[in-house]
Amino acid sequence: MTSAAVDTEAVAVETRAASRPRRRKRRAKPSRVALHAFLILTVLVWASPILWAIFTAMRPYSDTSEHGYVSWPRAFNFTNFTNAYSQSGMLHYFWNSIIVAVPAIFVILLFSSALAFVVSRYSYWFNVPLLIFFMAANLLPQQVVLQPLYRLYLWVPLPTWLSASGYLYDSYVGLIAINVAFQTGFCTFVLANYMKTIPRSLSEAARVDGAGVLRQYFSIMLPLCKPALAALATLEFTFIYNDFLWALILAPSSDVQPITAALNNLQGQFFTDNNLLAAGALLTAVPTLVVFVLLQKQFVRGLTLGANKG
Amino acid sequence: MAGDIATSARVDGARRRKRAVRLSTGDRIAMTVMVGVPVLLTGALIWFPTISSIGLSFTNWDGIGGLHTIQWTGTTNYRQIATIYPPFWPAFRHNLFWLGALAFVGTPLGMFLAYQLDKQIRGSRFYQSIFYIPVVIAPAIIGLISELILSPQQGLISSLFADPRHGHVIDWLGDPSRSLWAVLVLACWRHASYVMIIYLAGLKALDPTLREAAAIDGASGTRTYFRVVLPALKPINIVLVVITVIEALRAFDIVYIINRGRNGLELLSVLITGNIIGEASRIGYGSAIAVVLLTISLVPIVIFVWNSFQEVPES
Numbered sequence: 170m171t172s173a174a175v176d177t178e179a180v181a182v183e184t185r186a187a188s189r190p191r192r193r194k195r196r197a198k199p200s201r202v203a204l205h206a207f208l209i210l211t212v213l214v215w216a217s218p219i220l221w222a223i224f225t226a227m228r229p230y231s232d233t234s235e236h237g238y239v240s241w242p243r244a245f246n247f248t249n250f251t252n253a254y255s256q257s258g259m260l261h262y263f264w265n266s267i268i269v270a271v272p273a274i275f276v277i278l279l280f281s282s283a284l285a286f287v288v289s290r291y292s293y294w295f296n297v298p299l300l301i302f303f304m305a306a307n308l309l310p311q312q313v314v315l316q317p318l319y320r321l322y323l324w325v326p327l328p329t330w331l332s333a334s335g336y337l338y339d340s341y342v343g344l345i346a347i348n349v350a351f352q353t354g355f356c357t358f359v360l361a362n363y364m365k366t367i368p369r370s371l372s373e374a375a376r377v378d379g380a381g382v383l384r385q386y387f388s389i390m391l392p393l394c395k396p397a398l399a400a401l402a403t404l405e406f407t408f409i410y411n412d413f414l415w416a417l418i419l420a421p422s423s424d425v426q427p428i429t430a431a432l433n434n435l436q437g438q439f440f441t442d443n444n445l446l447a448a449g450a451l452l453t454a455v456p457t458l459v460v461f462v463l464l465q466k467q468f469v470r471g472l473t474l475g476a477n478k479g
Numbered sequence: 480m481a482g483d484i485a486t487s488a489r490v491d492g493a494r495r496r497k498r499a500v501r502l503s504t505g506d507r508i509a510m511t512v513m514v515g516v517p518v519l520l521t522g523a524l525i526w527f528p529t530i531s532s533i534g535l536s537f538t539n540w541d542g543i544g545g546l547h548t549i550q551w552t553g554t555t556n557y558r559q560i561a562t563i564y565p566p567f568w569p570a571f572r573h574n575l576f577w578l579g580a581l582a583f584v585g586t587p588l589g590m591f592l593a594y595q596l597d598k599q600i601r602g603s604r605f606y607q608s609i610f611y612i613p614v615v616i617a618p619a620i621i622g623l624i625s626e627l628i629l630s631p632q633q634g635l636i637s638s639l640f641a642d643p644r645h646g647h648v649i650d651w652l653g654d655p656s657r658s659l660w661a662v663l664v665l666a667c668w669r670h671a672s673y674v675m676i677i678y679l680a681g682l683k684a685l686d687p688t689l690r691e692a693a694a695i696d697g698a699s700g701t702r703t704y705f706r707v708v709l710p711a712l713k714p715i716n717i718v719l720v721v722i723t724v725i726e727a728l729r730a731f732d733i734v735y736i737i738n739r740g741r742n743g744l745e746l747l748s749v750l751i752t753g754n755i756i757g758e759a760s761r762i763g764y765g766s767a768i769a770v771v772l773l774t775i776s777l778v779p780i781v782i783f784v785w786n787s788f789q790e791v792p793e794s
Contacts, residue, residue, distance in 0.1 A: 204598065
């Protein structure tokens with residue numbers, strides 16, 4: 170950082186500090202107070218479904234059945250969480266989620282960055298149709314493709330080391346494939362817009378030096394796109410982890426099914442009362458919440474990169 | 480301005496010719512793979528099934544016999560779902576209500592919250608973090624949370640306003656005339672958060688001088704918003720329209736996890752799924768409903784595509 174920049178910053182800090190008391194007096198207007206009151210109230214309402222789930226999950230069933238769900242808790246512990254976790258074998262389903270999500274994210278980013286590279290660096294007649302081809306695929310309601318896709322999955326054979334069923338149906342590969350096919354469009358759109366902001370001169374210089382297309386893509390473009398790739402990876406993780414429909418229809422057996430789709434069978438089978446149900450729901454939300462807390466900036470940027478360029 | 484574009488177009492043309500000459504065979508193969516593999520995958524798993532849905536909607540197939548047992552029946556499926564298939568019109572109506580709730584409650588609420596958070600206030604980051612949470616949570620989990628709130632025996636509403644331990648319950652989910660509205664509250668909760676994230680980013684990216692100019696001209700806050708901010712955010716507004724319609728058409732997870740989409744929670748998406756894995760699977764009906772969904776979804780898709788490729792000229 171240059172000293173001039175530091176100077177301006179210092180000045181800015183000083184001015185802010187100097188003007189703060191005055192500003193605060195001015196800012197304590199009734200409208201500001203009202204705004205904060207409104208926001209605090211709204212935040213409480215907004216968080217209430219989650220808070221209610223936590224409250225229910227922390228209380229033993231015996232307590233709630235005796236005193237009702239809206240009552241002062243006599244006991245507060247994590248027993249429901251440990252029970253929901255061990256009885257339902259959730260670990261297995263979490264593992265399935267990871268096996269599907271991680272390779273899918275990797276392939277999505279590979280495909281979409283390759284497409285975006287070609288579209289943003291070369292002018293071909295098919296650039297716009299290509300972007301529409303992928304973007305529209307991402308905007309379709311999933312049910313439009315579901316029925317033929319189901320038949321297709323039951324028809325395409327896979328070797329048994331890839332799929333216990335012998336078909337694309339009910340296999341990790343099948344789930345990864347549909348997530349990739351569906352999500353590539355969004356990432357291509359975002360990355361193509363992102364790459365257009367990177368000066369062409371960079372890859373042109375590399376080309377003059379004799380770098381081929383692959384070299385320009387891997388050694389020049391991908392490193393420059395790291396911020397966008399990180400944001401998209403975060404966002405895609407929540408998208409794929411939260412997917413319910415693909416796994417519900419295309420991979421219904423518990424061997425392969427990820428946790429979110431498995432909730433459909435776990436409720437009623439293991440989550441027999443609302444206390445266990447609340448614990449199971451919250452446990453399932455933990456991975457995405459952790460990712461969100463750690464990578465909130467990436468998550469939000471991923472969502473808004475797509476929208477703001479649109 | 481027009482001259483600029485013309486020049487750049489000429490430069491582009493010149494570049495294109497040079498490039499076409501310079502690409503080596505290796506480069507050509509690399510680029511064919513880079514474009515071809517994703518196209519094949521998305522073509523096979525999204526577009527081929529889409530076209531098949533359209534084709535199958537005009538046929539009569541039980542899905543068990545081979546492809547040669549498919550019979551062409553013309554528009555019979557469409558006529559039948561509209562006349563003798565009882566769940567179609569309720570489901571269609573529920574999707575419309577869903578769209579109405581998102582469009583008139585969820586989206587405006589999200590925009591309103593974003594506008595409030597865009598004012599320079601303390602703790603804005605804290606407020607934002609809480610407001611974002613519903614977007615991160617899977618819709619299926621929100622379905623489970625709806626049950627925690629709405630279930631007659633153990634739910635919050637019933638426990639709060641009635642006395643389930645003595646047989647007095649409030650059972651909104653069990654009442655077909657109310658269940659949809661109860662669920663829509665939670666659907667709007669999530670949708671408003673989603674809208675808020677996108678709209679807030681748009682507001683922050685807005686040129687502040689626009690608002691300052693309006694303020695100097697003596698425009699009030701409300702007037703500035705409707706006359707200056709709202710029109711300036713046209714691209715974002717279009718994105719909001721698109722996601723609102725698409726989300727309303729996609730709605731599925733919440734109702735399916737609550738009761739598999741019955742008892743007043745029927746949706747078009749649920750009917751399609753029911754025709755795949757349900758007991759009475761009629762592929763023709765399912766496909767015809769899929770085409771109805773496709774037709775409606777083409778409206779926002781075309782708006783979005785038109786808007787994104789009209790303003791940003793290909794470089």
